[in-house]
Amino acid sequence: MKNLLKILVVLLFSSVCNAQQTDVSVLKYEELEKRIQEEKGKILVVNFWATTCAPCVKELPHFMEINNKYKGNANFKMILVSLDRLVDKERVLKFIKNKDLTAEVLLLNDIKRMNTWIPRFEKDWDGNIPVTLFYKSGEKVYFNDGEMSKEDLEKKITENLQ
Secondary structure (H helix, E strand, C coil): CHHHHHHHHHHHHHHHHHCCCCCCEEECHHHHHHHHHHCCCCEEEEEEECCCCHHHHHHHHHHHHHHHHHCCCCCEEEEEEECCCHHHHHHHHHHHHHCCCCCEEEEECCHHHHHHHHHHHCCCCCCCCCEEEEEECCEEEEEEECCCCHHHHHHHHHHHHC
C-alpha cells in the first residue's frame, strides 16, 4: 500500500510539473533579481521577451524544445520574463497556452524603471528584445542580445552544465 501511495504521489507531482501555467506571477525588478539569486547550483536561462515581439515569438519554440530536453536535470532552469504590460496579462496567459510554453513565465511589471534595471542586468543591453542571460550559481556567465538559435542555446547550456 505504501508503494502504491508513493507511485501515485510521484505521478501526481510529475503531471503538475508538466502542466502549463494557469497564472503568471507579476513582479518588480528586485523580486526577479532575488529569484535569480535563489537558483544557486544551477545553470539558469533567463529570456526577456514579449508577445508582440516577432523575433521573440520566433525563437520560443527552440527554447521550449531545449527546456523540455533539460527539464529533468536538477542543475537546469529556464525562466521566460515577459515584458508585456500588466493590462495584457490575459493575452500572456493565452499565449502560454497556445504556444505550449513549458518553462516558467513571469511578468515583469517595472517598465517605468527600465533605465534603472536594464543596465543592472547587462551594461551592454540597449533595451531591445529578445535578450537571453545565462547564470551559473547566481553569477551571469553569458549575455545574448537578439534572437538565439537552438544550436547556440543548447551549446551555451551544455558548456555551463559541466
